[in-house]
Amino acid sequence: MKKNVLTTAEIRLYNKSQIYKAIYHNGQISKQEISHLLHLSLPTVSQNLTELQEEKLVEIGGISPSTGGRKPQLYRCIADAQIAFGVSILKNTVQIVSVDLNGTILFREQHNISFENVPSYFQQICEAIEKFIVSCNYDRSRILGIGIAMQGLVSRSGDRMIFGKILHNSDVVLEHFTRYLDYPCILLHDAEAAADYELWKQSGIKDAAFILLNRNLGGSLILNGSIHTGPILTSGIFEHMCLVPHGKLCYCGQHGCVESYCSADSLASEAGMPLDAFFQAVRSGQKREAEIWDTYLHHLALAINNILMVVNCDIILGGLLSSFIQPEDIETLRKYVLEKSAFEFFNSYLMSKSTTNDYAEATGAALHYIRQFLDQV
Ligand SMILES: [Zn+2]
Structure with missing residues (x-):
């Protein structure tokens, strides 16, 4: 069997890559710390740092505040190098x-x-x-x-x-x-x-259904910290799950899709007014608008319960509508999800609003x- 041995050039490239990544993930780091972290000799680290500086990928960012002796220089990545x-x-x-x-x-x-x-x-x-x-x-x-x-x-x-x-x-x-x-x-x-932007901002996300409540609804399924994709379609096309058999016609040609009941457009159409005005009416206790919002939350809760029955994951609500959603709406949603769930103990998932709307x-x-x-x- 042929042994897979790296050439000297490949090892050099690998070391340089590891050094760049160590600086990137640490923000600022000294030559000595890189050497310690990656088990590389100081001359090897120095040579690579010189090359990375010549390539304008890395620069000296400051001096380490550590005490005693000569204070080491700190290296950092140039954020707009690319x-x-x-x-x-x-x-x-x-x-x-x-x-x-x-x-x-x-x-x-x-x-x-x-x-x-x-x-x-x-x-x-x-x-x-x-x-x-x-x-x-x-x-x-x-x-x-x-x-x-x-x-x-x-x-x-x-x-x-x-x-x-x-x-x-x-x-x-x-x-x-x-x-x-x-x-x-x-x-x-x-x-x-x-x-993907949400994942970038919240790197701790493990398994989550990301529901984008825009004018048209969208979604994405995050599994093990990355977006789950299939060979043809992406995952998490929640908008075309059937919520109401023989229900309202969806643009996809089917009836009763989540899109037709939970998208921002479907809500605005049901309300017969722009969303700003609608939520003002809801928050000031207008009966008609409050009922429309309650029905909306019931539909969304049903969609969320269906998702949770397939994947035991957290729920992230993003998009246009999420900016109108208040903490009490999240509580109501959780209550409605639990009411529709087969399992009354199934309430440990997190439900949050997206941090990345703009x-x-x-x-x-x-x-x-x-x-x-x-x-x-
Ligand atoms: Zn549809």
């Missing part, structure tokens, strides 16, 4: 962000451009993206790529849409963008991108390239 861009395409808006290696949003902007599946639309938004990139003033060599989150389901390879009945974008392919944008680009499912889809899309860089560095 950056990625994220775009979120919705029915009436396009959001663009630039994100650094720490996952921090550097710049962001929103354009009110209505989606149209025509060449002039793609040209228009690509021009806006290019203009945004130029205005950020980063050398091309520092740009990792552009993640493009779209409403609808995307092929595993991220090169085409496979289901897009909201925007009627099922035939959109990556080339619609790359003919204008000369950077690495990938298409991403919007709910998955938003869940520009979540676009930021998550940019993080695709940030994670890729950090995996491969």
Whole structure:
């Protein structure tokens, strides 16, 4: 059997990668601490640090406050050594962000451009993206790529849409963008991108159903700290679970989907008024609106109970509606879930609101390239 032996060059690259990651994950760290942590000699660490500094990936950040003797210098990663861009395409808006290696949003902007599946639309938004990139003033060599989150389901390879009945974008392919944008680009499912940003912010999440309560509902299933994907579809397409057999017609063509009862659009339509006004009425105790909200919470609780019966996980509520949800609504939801559950002891899961509502889809899309860089560095 052939022995798998690393060459000297491979070991050097591996050491450099480990040193970079040690600095990245520690924030600031001294040469001595790296040497101790990775069991590498000081000259090896020094040589790699010099190379990482020459590549402008790492810099000296300060002096260690440790006492006694000569105080060692601390090294840190240059957060914007590489950056990625994220775009979120919705029915009436396009959001663009630039994100650094720490996952921090550097710049962001929103354009009110209505989606149209025509060449002039793609040209228009690509021009806006290019203009945004130029205005950020980063050398091309520092740009990792552009993640493009779209409403609808995307092929595993991220090169085409496979289901897009909201925007009627099922035939959109990556080339619609790359003919204008000369950077690495990938298409991403919007709910998955938003869940990815949540995961970035809350790295302690293990198993969770991320329910995106946007105008149209979306979702993503997180298992073992990463988004669970299938060979064709992503997981967590909660919006098309049947909640009410023979119920309201959904845009997917079926009846009674979660989308038709729990999306922000379905609530606004039931209320017959904008969400701001609706929640004002609910909070001031208006009977009609309070009843509509209560019915909504019952439907959402049923959907959550169904999810919990399949996967024993936490529940994270994100998207537009989550910004209106109060702590008492979470308590009511938990109570309704328990009422619908077969198991009265089944109440130990966590239910929380998302921490990442603003520009979540676009930021998550940019993080695709940030994670890729950090995996491969
Ligand atoms: Zn449906």
